[in-house]
Amino acid sequence: MRKLAVVFFLLWFAVESQSQTLSPEVKAFVKVDAPVVALTHVRVIDGTGAAAREDQTIILRQGKIESVSDAASANVSKDAQVLDLHGYTVIPGLVGMHDHMFYPMGNAVFGEMAYSFPRLYLAGGVTTIRTTGGLEPYTDLELKKQIDKGKTPGPKMHVTGPYLEGPGTFAVQMHQLSGPDDATKTVNFWLDQGVDNFKAYMFITPDELGAAVAAAHKRGAKVTGHLCSIGFREAADLGIDDLEHGLFVDTEFSPDKKPGKCPEDSENPKLMAQLDVKSGPLHETILYLVQHHVAVTSTLPVFEMGSFAGRPTLEKRVLDALSPDARSALLWNRVRSSDSSRLKQRYGGDVSPWPAAFQKELEFEYAFSKAGGLLLAGLDPTGMGGVIAGFGDQREVELLVEAGFTPVEAIHIATYNGAQFLGDLDRTGTIAAGKQADLVVIKGDPSKKIEDIENVETVFKDGVGYDSAKLIDSVRGHVGTN
Ligand SMILES: [Zn+2]
Numbered sequence: 001m002r003k004l005a006v007v008f009f010l011l012w013f014a015v016e017s018q019s020q021t022l023s024p025e026v027k028a029f030v031k032v033d034a035p036v037v038a039l040t041h042v043r044v045i046d047g048t049g050a051a052a053r054e055d056q057t058i059i060l061r062q063g064k065i066e067s068v069s070d071a072a073s074a075n076v077s078k079d080a081q082v083l084d085l086h087g088y089t090v091i092p093g094l095v096g097m098h099d100h101m102f103y104p105m106g107n108a109v110f111g112e113m114a115y116s117f118p119r120l121y122l123a124g125g126v127t128t129i130r131t132t133g134g135l136e137p138y139t140d141l142e143l144k145k146q147i148d149k150g151k152t153p154g155p156k157m158h159v160t161g162p163y164l165e166g167p168g169t170f171a172v173q174m175h176q177l178s179g180p181d182d183a184t185k186t187v188n189f190w191l192d193q194g195v196d197n198f199k200a201y202m203f204i205t206p207d208e209l210g211a212a213v214a215a216a217h218k219r220g221a222k223v224t225g226h227l228c229s230i231g232f233r234e235a236a237d238l239g240i241d242d243l244e245h246g247l248f249v250d251t252e253f254s255p256d257k258k259p260g261k262c263p264e265d266s267e268n269p270k271l272m273a274q275l276d277v278k279s280g281p282l283h284e285t286i287l288y289l290v291q292h293h294v295a296v297t298s299t300l301p302v303f304e305m306g307s308f309a310g311r312p313t314l315e316k317r318v319l320d321a322l323s324p325d326a327r328s329a330l331l332w333n334r335v336r337s338s339d340s341s342r343l344k345q346r347y348g349g350d351v352s353p354w355p356a357a358f359q360k361e362l363e364f365e366y367a368f369s370k371a372g373g374l375l376l377a378g379l380d381p382t383g384m385g386g387v388i389a390g391f392g393d394q395r396e397v398e399l400l401v402e403a404g405f406t407p408v409e410a411i412h413i414a415t416y417n418g419a420q421f422l423g424d425l426d427r428t429g430t431i432a433a434g435k436q437a438d439l440v441v442i443k444g445d446p447s448k449k450i451e452d453i454e455n456v457e458t459v460f461k462d463g464v465g466y467d468s469a470k471l472i473d474s475v476r477g478h479v480g481t482n
Helices: 002-019 116-123 137-148 180-193 206-218 232-237 269-274 280-291 300-307 316-321 324-337 340-347 354-370 391-402 407-422 450-454 468-474
Strands: 030-032 036-044 053-061 064-070 081-084 088-092 094-096 102-106 109-112 126-130 156-158 197-200 222-225 242-244 295-298 375-377 439-443 456-461 464-467
Touching: 030 456, 036 439, 088 407, 094 375, 094 391, 094 407, 116 126, 116 456, 116 468, 126 407, 126 456, 137 156, 137 180, 180 206, 197 206, 206 222, 232 280, 269 354, 280 354, 295 354, 295 391, 295 407, 300 354, 300 391, 316 391, 354 375, 354 391, 375 391, 375 407, 391 407, 391 450, 407 450, 439 450, 456 468, 464 468
Parallel strands: 036 081, 036 088, 094 126, 126 156, 197 222, 222 242, 242 295, 295 375
Antiparallel strands: 030 464, 036 053, 053 064, 088 439, 102 109, 439 456, 456 464
Protein backbone atom coordinates (compact mmCIF):
# COMPACT_ATOMS: atom_id res chain seq x y z
CA MET A 1 0.00 0.00 0.00
CA ARG A 2 2.79 2.39 0.97
CA LYS A 3 4.67 1.47 -2.18
CA LEU A 4 1.60 2.28 -4.24
CA ALA A 5 1.25 5.61 -2.47
CA VAL A 6 4.86 6.46 -3.28
CA VAL A 7 4.35 5.54 -6.93
CA PHE A 8 1.19 7.60 -7.00
CA PHE A 9 2.97 10.53 -5.41
CA LEU A 10 5.83 10.32 -7.92
CA LEU A 11 3.39 10.21 -10.81
CA TRP A 12 1.43 13.09 -9.37
CA PHE A 13 4.62 15.03 -8.80
CA ALA A 14 5.84 14.41 -12.34
CA VAL A 15 2.54 15.49 -13.85
CA GLU A 16 2.27 18.46 -11.54
CA SER A 17 5.85 19.63 -12.07
CA GLN A 18 5.27 19.72 -15.79
CA SER A 19 1.92 21.43 -15.82
CA GLN A 20 2.11 23.57 -12.71
CA THR A 21 3.05 26.62 -14.72
CA LEU A 22 -0.04 26.41 -16.92
CA SER A 23 -2.89 28.64 -15.81
CA PRO A 24 -6.50 27.36 -15.77
CA GLU A 25 -7.08 29.47 -18.90
CA VAL A 26 -4.39 27.50 -20.75
CA LYS A 27 -5.24 24.14 -19.17
CA ALA A 28 -8.72 24.40 -20.64
CA PHE A 29 -7.17 23.73 -24.06
CA VAL A 30 -4.80 20.96 -23.02
CA LYS A 31 -5.67 17.54 -24.39
CA VAL A 32 -2.46 15.65 -23.63
CA ASP A 33 -0.17 16.39 -20.70
CA ALA A 34 1.85 13.52 -19.30
CA PRO A 35 5.52 13.16 -18.42
CA VAL A 36 5.92 10.54 -21.14
CA VAL A 37 3.83 10.42 -24.30
CA ALA A 38 4.12 7.85 -27.09
CA LEU A 39 2.77 8.76 -30.52
CA THR A 40 2.58 5.33 -32.08
CA HIS A 41 2.06 4.05 -35.62
CA VAL A 42 2.24 7.51 -37.14
CA ARG A 43 3.59 8.82 -40.44
CA VAL A 44 6.47 11.24 -39.80
CA ILE A 45 7.49 14.15 -42.00
CA ASP A 46 10.50 15.28 -39.99
CA GLY A 47 11.07 18.72 -41.54
CA THR A 48 14.57 17.98 -42.88
CA GLY A 49 13.19 17.51 -46.39
CA ALA A 50 13.51 13.71 -46.12
CA ALA A 51 10.64 11.60 -47.42
CA ALA A 52 7.77 10.74 -45.10
CA ARG A 53 8.39 7.62 -43.00
CA GLU A 54 5.47 5.29 -42.36
CA ASP A 55 4.54 3.55 -39.11
CA GLN A 56 6.84 5.37 -36.69
CA THR A 57 6.71 5.86 -32.94
CA ILE A 58 7.77 9.13 -31.34
CA ILE A 59 8.43 9.21 -27.60
CA LEU A 60 8.10 12.55 -25.83
CA ARG A 61 9.58 12.88 -22.34
CA GLN A 62 9.41 15.93 -20.11
CA GLY A 63 8.63 18.24 -23.01
CA LYS A 64 11.34 16.94 -25.34
CA ILE A 65 11.53 14.40 -28.12
CA GLU A 66 13.28 11.36 -26.71
CA SER A 67 13.25 9.10 -29.75
CA VAL A 68 11.82 8.52 -33.21
CA SER A 69 11.89 4.95 -34.49
CA ASP A 70 10.02 2.25 -36.38
CA ALA A 71 6.89 1.40 -34.45
CA ALA A 72 7.81 -2.30 -34.58
CA SER A 73 11.08 -1.78 -32.71
CA ALA A 74 10.03 1.11 -30.46
CA ASN A 75 10.49 0.72 -26.73
CA VAL A 76 7.35 2.21 -25.20
CA SER A 77 7.69 2.37 -21.44
CA LYS A 78 4.76 1.37 -19.22
CA ASP A 79 4.32 4.86 -17.81
CA ALA A 80 3.77 6.41 -21.25
CA GLN A 81 0.45 7.84 -22.32
CA VAL A 82 -0.05 6.15 -25.68
CA LEU A 83 -1.78 7.80 -28.61
CA ASP A 84 -2.40 5.36 -31.44
CA LEU A 85 -2.08 7.49 -34.56
CA HIS A 86 -2.86 5.10 -37.41
CA GLY A 87 -3.99 7.29 -40.31
CA TYR A 88 -2.30 10.39 -38.92
CA THR A 89 0.83 12.34 -39.82
CA VAL A 90 3.13 14.29 -37.52
CA ILE A 91 5.11 17.29 -38.78
CA PRO A 92 7.27 19.75 -36.83
CA GLY A 93 5.50 22.82 -35.46
CA LEU A 94 5.38 25.47 -38.18
CA VAL A 95 7.71 28.46 -37.85
CA GLY A 96 5.70 31.44 -39.10
CA MET A 97 8.01 34.14 -40.39
CA HIS A 98 5.59 36.93 -41.29
CA ASP A 99 3.06 36.44 -38.54
CA HIS A 100 1.73 39.76 -37.30
CA MET A 101 -0.58 40.26 -34.35
CA PHE A 102 -2.70 42.98 -35.96
CA TYR A 103 -5.78 43.24 -38.16
CA PRO A 104 -6.86 46.08 -40.48
CA MET A 105 -9.72 48.05 -38.91
CA GLY A 106 -10.19 50.30 -41.96
CA ASN A 107 -8.73 53.68 -42.94
CA ALA A 108 -5.15 52.42 -42.50
CA VAL A 109 -5.66 51.79 -38.76
CA PHE A 110 -4.70 48.41 -37.34
CA GLY A 111 -5.96 46.75 -34.18
CA GLU A 112 -3.97 44.32 -32.04
CA MET A 113 -5.48 40.80 -32.00
CA ALA A 114 -3.76 39.90 -28.74
CA TYR A 115 -6.62 37.57 -27.76
CA SER A 116 -7.54 35.73 -30.94
CA PHE A 117 -4.34 35.51 -32.99
CA PRO A 118 -2.08 33.68 -30.51
CA ARG A 119 -4.80 31.04 -30.13
CA LEU A 120 -5.28 30.72 -33.88
CA TYR A 121 -1.56 30.45 -34.54
CA LEU A 122 -1.26 27.62 -32.04
CA ALA A 123 -4.44 25.96 -33.31
CA GLY A 124 -3.10 26.06 -36.87
CA GLY A 125 0.07 24.21 -35.89
CA VAL A 126 2.31 27.27 -35.66
CA THR A 127 4.49 26.82 -32.58
CA THR A 128 6.99 29.62 -33.30
CA ILE A 129 6.40 33.01 -34.88
CA ARG A 130 8.32 36.12 -35.82
CA THR A 131 5.97 39.10 -35.63
CA THR A 132 7.77 40.80 -38.54
CA GLY A 133 6.65 44.35 -37.84
CA GLY A 134 4.92 45.44 -34.68
CA LEU A 135 2.42 48.24 -34.28
CA GLU A 136 2.19 47.57 -30.54
CA PRO A 137 5.61 46.12 -29.72
CA TYR A 138 5.07 46.54 -25.99
CA THR A 139 1.87 44.49 -26.25
CA ASP A 140 3.71 41.84 -28.24
CA LEU A 141 6.47 41.71 -25.60
CA GLU A 142 3.95 41.36 -22.74
CA LEU A 143 2.06 38.73 -24.71
CA LYS A 144 5.29 36.78 -25.19
CA LYS A 145 5.90 36.88 -21.42
CA GLN A 146 2.36 35.68 -20.68
CA ILE A 147 2.64 32.82 -23.19
CA ASP A 148 6.06 31.76 -21.92
CA LYS A 149 4.78 31.76 -18.32
CA GLY A 150 1.83 29.55 -19.32
CA LYS A 151 -0.73 32.25 -18.58
CA THR A 152 -2.19 32.47 -22.07
CA PRO A 153 -2.24 30.00 -24.98
CA GLY A 154 -0.07 30.83 -27.97
CA PRO A 155 3.11 30.15 -29.91
CA LYS A 156 6.70 30.92 -28.95
CA MET A 157 7.33 34.47 -30.11
CA HIS A 158 10.24 36.31 -31.66
CA VAL A 159 9.09 39.88 -31.19
CA THR A 160 10.01 42.38 -33.90
CA GLY A 161 10.59 46.02 -32.97
CA PRO A 162 8.36 48.79 -34.30
CA TYR A 163 8.54 49.28 -38.06
CA LEU A 164 11.67 51.18 -39.07
CA GLU A 165 9.94 53.60 -41.40
CA GLY A 166 11.08 56.75 -43.15
CA PRO A 167 9.21 59.93 -44.03
CA GLY A 168 6.04 59.74 -46.11
CA THR A 169 4.36 56.67 -44.65
CA PHE A 170 0.63 56.02 -44.99
CA ALA A 171 0.38 54.54 -41.51
CA VAL A 172 -0.25 56.87 -38.59
CA GLN A 173 0.75 54.12 -36.15
CA MET A 174 4.34 54.15 -37.40
CA HIS A 175 7.12 56.38 -36.10
CA GLN A 176 8.96 58.14 -38.95
CA LEU A 177 12.70 58.04 -38.40
CA SER A 178 14.46 61.41 -38.54
CA GLY A 179 17.77 60.02 -39.85
CA PRO A 180 20.48 57.41 -39.21
CA ASP A 181 21.04 58.50 -35.59
CA ASP A 182 17.37 57.98 -34.84
CA ALA A 183 17.58 54.54 -36.50
CA THR A 184 20.53 53.55 -34.27
CA LYS A 185 18.82 54.87 -31.13
CA THR A 186 15.52 53.19 -31.98
CA VAL A 187 17.18 49.82 -32.57
CA ASN A 188 19.15 49.99 -29.33
CA PHE A 189 16.15 51.14 -27.29
CA TRP A 190 13.97 48.26 -28.49
CA LEU A 191 16.73 45.67 -28.09
CA ASP A 192 16.88 46.81 -24.46
CA GLN A 193 13.13 46.24 -24.20
CA GLY A 194 13.52 42.63 -25.39
CA VAL A 195 12.79 42.46 -29.12
CA ASP A 196 15.25 40.32 -31.10
CA ASN A 197 14.70 41.42 -34.70
CA PHE A 198 13.60 44.38 -36.81
CA LYS A 199 11.68 45.17 -39.94
CA ALA A 200 12.51 48.09 -42.19
CA TYR A 201 9.59 49.55 -44.09
CA MET A 202 8.82 51.15 -47.43
CA PHE A 203 10.10 54.72 -47.00
CA ILE A 204 13.25 54.09 -44.95
CA THR A 205 16.29 55.84 -46.45
CA PRO A 206 19.47 53.94 -47.36
CA ASP A 207 21.38 55.78 -44.59
CA GLU A 208 18.78 54.79 -42.01
CA LEU A 209 18.73 51.17 -43.13
CA GLY A 210 22.53 51.00 -43.05
CA ALA A 211 22.58 52.43 -39.51
CA ALA A 212 19.79 50.12 -38.31
CA VAL A 213 21.51 47.02 -39.72
CA ALA A 214 24.85 47.98 -38.14
CA ALA A 215 23.24 48.60 -34.73
CA ALA A 216 21.21 45.37 -34.87
CA HIS A 217 24.11 43.20 -36.05
CA LYS A 218 26.35 44.59 -33.33
CA ARG A 219 24.02 42.99 -30.79
CA GLY A 220 23.24 39.78 -32.67
CA ALA A 221 19.83 40.83 -34.00
CA LYS A 222 18.62 40.53 -37.59
CA VAL A 223 16.85 42.96 -39.90
CA THR A 224 14.32 42.17 -42.56
CA GLY A 225 12.47 44.59 -44.80
CA HIS A 226 9.37 45.25 -46.82
CA LEU A 227 11.14 47.83 -48.92
CA CYS A 228 10.24 50.26 -51.66
CA SER A 229 12.73 53.15 -51.51
CA ILE A 230 15.55 50.58 -51.68
CA GLY A 231 15.81 47.79 -54.26
CA PHE A 232 16.79 44.23 -53.36
CA ARG A 233 20.42 44.34 -54.52
CA GLU A 234 21.02 47.66 -52.78
CA ALA A 235 19.47 46.25 -49.59
CA ALA A 236 21.84 43.27 -49.84
CA ASP A 237 24.75 45.73 -50.09
CA LEU A 238 23.47 47.48 -46.96
CA GLY A 239 23.64 44.16 -45.09
CA ILE A 240 19.96 43.27 -44.75
CA ASP A 241 19.30 39.67 -43.63
CA ASP A 242 15.91 38.98 -45.20
CA LEU A 243 13.45 40.47 -47.70
CA GLU A 244 9.70 40.16 -47.20
CA HIS A 245 7.14 39.33 -49.89
CA GLY A 246 9.55 38.69 -52.78
CA LEU A 247 9.33 40.19 -56.22
CA PHE A 248 6.02 42.00 -55.63
CA VAL A 249 7.84 44.70 -53.68
CA ASP A 250 11.23 44.79 -55.42
CA THR A 251 11.33 48.24 -57.06
CA GLU A 252 14.78 47.90 -58.63
CA PHE A 253 13.32 47.03 -62.05
CA SER A 254 10.99 50.01 -62.14
CA PRO A 255 11.89 52.55 -64.89
CA ASP A 256 10.92 55.43 -62.52
CA LYS A 257 13.13 54.28 -59.66
CA LYS A 258 15.27 57.11 -58.25
CA PRO A 259 17.92 56.48 -55.57
CA GLY A 260 16.46 56.40 -52.08
CA LYS A 261 12.91 57.07 -53.30
CA CYS A 262 9.87 54.86 -53.56
CA PRO A 263 8.63 55.06 -57.19
CA GLU A 264 5.05 56.17 -57.97
CA ASP A 265 3.95 52.68 -59.00
CA SER A 266 5.53 50.86 -56.06
CA GLU A 267 3.95 47.62 -57.28
CA ASN A 268 3.96 47.04 -61.02
CA PRO A 269 2.33 43.70 -61.89
CA LYS A 270 2.64 44.15 -65.67
CA LEU A 271 6.39 44.77 -65.50
CA MET A 272 6.80 41.97 -62.99
CA ALA A 273 5.10 39.42 -65.24
CA GLN A 274 7.60 40.19 -68.03
CA LEU A 275 10.70 39.42 -65.95
CA ASP A 276 12.52 36.15 -66.53
CA VAL A 277 13.81 34.08 -63.61
CA LYS A 278 16.23 32.15 -65.85
CA SER A 279 18.10 35.05 -67.48
CA GLY A 280 18.61 38.81 -67.41
CA PRO A 281 18.30 41.21 -64.46
CA LEU A 282 15.93 39.12 -62.31
CA HIS A 283 18.17 36.07 -62.65
CA GLU A 284 21.12 38.25 -61.61
CA THR A 285 19.20 39.48 -58.58
CA ILE A 286 18.46 35.91 -57.53
CA LEU A 287 22.15 35.00 -57.72
CA TYR A 288 23.10 38.23 -55.91
CA LEU A 289 20.79 37.51 -52.99
CA VAL A 290 22.05 33.94 -52.71
CA GLN A 291 25.71 35.13 -52.77
CA HIS A 292 24.97 37.72 -50.08
CA HIS A 293 23.07 35.21 -47.89
CA VAL A 294 19.90 37.27 -47.93
CA ALA A 295 16.78 35.22 -47.17
CA VAL A 296 13.40 35.83 -48.80
CA THR A 297 10.11 35.44 -46.93
CA SER A 298 7.28 34.05 -49.02
CA THR A 299 3.87 35.52 -48.10
CA LEU A 300 1.73 34.02 -50.85
CA PRO A 301 -1.66 33.97 -49.07
CA VAL A 302 -1.85 37.76 -48.87
CA PHE A 303 -1.15 38.08 -52.60
CA GLU A 304 -3.53 35.29 -53.53
CA MET A 305 -6.25 37.13 -51.63
CA GLY A 306 -5.61 40.29 -53.60
CA SER A 307 -4.88 38.85 -57.03
CA PHE A 308 -7.63 36.50 -58.09
CA ALA A 309 -11.31 36.84 -58.56
CA GLY A 310 -12.81 33.94 -56.62
CA ARG A 311 -9.55 32.87 -55.01
CA PRO A 312 -8.92 31.64 -52.45
CA THR A 313 -12.08 29.70 -51.71
CA LEU A 314 -13.75 31.51 -48.83
CA GLU A 315 -13.54 29.09 -45.98
CA LYS A 316 -16.30 28.68 -43.44
CA ARG A 317 -13.72 28.43 -40.66
CA VAL A 318 -12.32 31.83 -41.62
CA LEU A 319 -15.74 33.49 -41.82
CA ASP A 320 -16.71 31.91 -38.47
CA ALA A 321 -13.64 33.39 -36.78
CA LEU A 322 -14.41 36.92 -37.97
CA SER A 323 -16.55 39.43 -36.12
CA PRO A 324 -19.76 40.36 -37.97
CA ASP A 325 -18.23 43.70 -39.06
CA ALA A 326 -15.00 42.10 -40.24
CA ARG A 327 -16.97 39.43 -42.10
CA SER A 328 -19.08 41.88 -44.02
CA ALA A 329 -16.04 44.05 -44.81
CA LEU A 330 -14.24 41.01 -46.23
CA LEU A 331 -17.22 39.97 -48.35
CA TRP A 332 -17.61 43.52 -49.63
CA ASN A 333 -13.89 43.72 -50.52
CA ARG A 334 -14.12 40.42 -52.37
CA VAL A 335 -17.03 41.56 -54.47
CA ARG A 336 -15.34 44.87 -55.23
CA SER A 337 -12.03 43.26 -56.27
CA SER A 338 -13.69 41.21 -59.00
CA ASP A 339 -16.04 43.94 -60.21
CA SER A 340 -15.48 44.29 -63.97
CA SER A 341 -16.19 48.03 -64.21
CA ARG A 342 -13.63 48.64 -61.50
CA LEU A 343 -11.10 46.43 -63.31
CA LYS A 344 -11.68 48.39 -66.50
CA GLN A 345 -11.18 51.67 -64.69
CA ARG A 346 -7.96 50.54 -63.03
CA TYR A 347 -6.31 48.42 -65.71
CA GLY A 348 -8.08 49.45 -68.93
CA GLY A 349 -9.52 45.96 -69.52
CA ASP A 350 -11.54 43.12 -68.03
CA VAL A 351 -8.45 41.18 -67.04
CA SER A 352 -6.52 41.96 -63.87
CA PRO A 353 -2.72 41.87 -64.35
CA TRP A 354 -2.30 40.39 -60.88
CA PRO A 355 -2.76 36.66 -61.62
CA ALA A 356 0.17 36.75 -64.08
CA ALA A 357 2.26 38.61 -61.51
CA PHE A 358 1.30 36.04 -58.87
CA GLN A 359 2.45 33.28 -61.21
CA LYS A 360 5.79 35.10 -61.59
CA GLU A 361 6.13 35.33 -57.82
CA LEU A 362 5.67 31.55 -57.59
CA GLU A 363 8.40 31.09 -60.24
CA PHE A 364 10.70 33.54 -58.45
CA GLU A 365 10.40 31.81 -55.09
CA TYR A 366 10.98 28.39 -56.60
CA ALA A 367 14.01 29.60 -58.60
CA PHE A 368 15.46 31.44 -55.58
CA SER A 369 15.22 28.34 -53.41
CA LYS A 370 16.61 26.01 -56.08
CA ALA A 371 19.54 28.41 -56.58
CA GLY A 372 20.44 27.88 -52.93
CA GLY A 373 18.54 30.78 -51.36
CA LEU A 374 16.95 30.48 -47.91
CA LEU A 375 13.21 30.74 -48.49
CA LEU A 376 11.06 31.38 -45.40
CA ALA A 377 7.30 31.09 -45.04
CA GLY A 378 4.68 33.40 -43.57
CA LEU A 379 1.14 34.52 -44.27
CA ASP A 380 1.12 38.30 -43.72
CA PRO A 381 -2.26 38.82 -42.12
CA THR A 382 -4.56 39.96 -43.39
CA GLY A 383 -4.75 41.39 -46.89
CA MET A 384 -8.35 42.43 -47.37
CA GLY A 385 -9.20 40.82 -44.04
CA GLY A 386 -9.34 37.18 -45.06
CA VAL A 387 -5.81 35.91 -44.39
CA ILE A 388 -5.85 35.13 -40.70
CA ALA A 389 -3.52 33.61 -38.16
CA GLY A 390 -2.97 29.85 -38.38
CA PHE A 391 -5.28 29.15 -41.30
CA GLY A 392 -3.16 31.49 -43.46
CA ASP A 393 0.04 29.69 -42.41
CA GLN A 394 -1.47 26.43 -43.67
CA ARG A 395 -2.50 28.10 -46.93
CA GLU A 396 1.09 29.32 -47.38
CA VAL A 397 2.34 25.72 -47.37
CA GLU A 398 -0.30 24.74 -49.94
CA LEU A 399 0.73 27.63 -52.18
CA LEU A 400 4.40 26.63 -51.97
CA VAL A 401 3.30 23.31 -53.44
CA GLU A 402 1.49 25.22 -56.19
CA ALA A 403 4.84 26.95 -56.82
CA GLY A 404 6.40 23.58 -57.64
CA PHE A 405 7.81 22.35 -54.35
CA THR A 406 6.93 18.85 -53.23
CA PRO A 407 4.79 18.76 -50.07
CA VAL A 408 7.77 17.56 -48.07
CA GLU A 409 9.91 20.44 -49.42
CA ALA A 410 7.17 22.94 -48.64
CA ILE A 411 6.96 21.67 -45.05
CA HIS A 412 10.76 21.89 -44.80
CA ILE A 413 10.57 25.57 -45.84
CA ALA A 414 7.82 26.30 -43.32
CA THR A 415 9.62 24.58 -40.41
CA TYR A 416 13.37 23.96 -40.72
CA ASN A 417 14.20 27.10 -42.72
CA GLY A 418 12.49 29.47 -40.30
CA ALA A 419 14.11 27.82 -37.29
CA GLN A 420 17.49 28.06 -39.01
CA PHE A 421 17.08 31.77 -39.72
CA LEU A 422 15.97 32.48 -36.14
CA GLY A 423 18.85 30.51 -34.62
CA ASP A 424 16.40 28.01 -33.09
CA LEU A 425 17.36 24.92 -35.08
CA ASP A 426 19.04 23.22 -32.12
CA ARG A 427 15.69 23.36 -30.27
CA THR A 428 12.91 23.16 -32.86
CA GLY A 429 12.19 23.07 -36.62
CA THR A 430 12.59 19.31 -37.12
CA ILE A 431 11.46 16.12 -35.44
CA ALA A 432 14.60 14.70 -33.89
CA ALA A 433 15.69 13.28 -30.55
CA GLY A 434 16.74 15.98 -28.10
CA LYS A 435 14.62 18.77 -29.56
CA GLN A 436 11.67 20.40 -27.85
CA ALA A 437 8.49 18.51 -28.57
CA ASP A 438 6.90 21.06 -30.92
CA LEU A 439 4.80 18.86 -33.22
CA VAL A 440 1.58 18.93 -35.17
CA VAL A 441 -0.73 15.92 -35.36
CA ILE A 442 -2.61 15.95 -38.65
CA LYS A 443 -5.34 13.60 -39.83
CA GLY A 444 -4.48 12.28 -43.29
CA ASP A 445 -1.33 12.41 -45.38
CA PRO A 446 -0.07 15.86 -46.39
CA SER A 447 2.92 14.23 -48.13
CA LYS A 448 0.45 13.07 -50.79
CA LYS A 449 -2.32 15.65 -50.44
CA ILE A 450 -1.05 18.93 -49.04
CA GLU A 451 -4.56 20.19 -48.21
CA ASP A 452 -4.58 17.65 -45.39
CA ILE A 453 -2.38 20.16 -43.54
CA GLU A 454 -5.67 21.89 -42.65
CA ASN A 455 -6.74 18.83 -40.61
CA VAL A 456 -4.76 19.71 -37.50
CA GLU A 457 -6.11 17.94 -34.43
CA THR A 458 -3.48 18.30 -31.73
CA VAL A 459 -0.56 20.71 -31.48
CA PHE A 460 2.27 19.86 -29.12
CA LYS A 461 4.32 22.72 -27.73
CA ASP A 462 7.08 21.64 -25.35
CA GLY A 463 5.38 18.27 -25.07
CA VAL A 464 1.96 19.60 -24.05
CA GLY A 465 -0.76 18.71 -26.55
CA TYR A 466 -3.32 21.45 -27.28
CA ASP A 467 -6.77 20.82 -28.72
CA SER A 468 -6.88 22.69 -32.02
CA ALA A 469 -10.68 22.67 -32.39
CA LYS A 470 -11.18 24.00 -28.86
CA LEU A 471 -8.76 26.88 -29.46
CA ILE A 472 -10.55 27.79 -32.69
CA ASP A 473 -13.94 27.60 -30.97
CA SER A 474 -12.77 29.98 -28.27
CA VAL A 475 -12.18 32.84 -30.73
CA ARG A 476 -15.27 32.43 -32.86
CA GLY A 477 -16.38 35.94 -33.89
CA HIS A 478 -13.39 37.63 -32.23
CA VAL A 479 -11.06 38.30 -35.18
CA GLY A 480 -11.39 41.94 -36.13
CA THR A 481 -12.26 42.88 -32.55
CA ASN A 482 -9.56 41.62 -30.18
ZN1 LIG B 1 3.25 42.39 -43.27
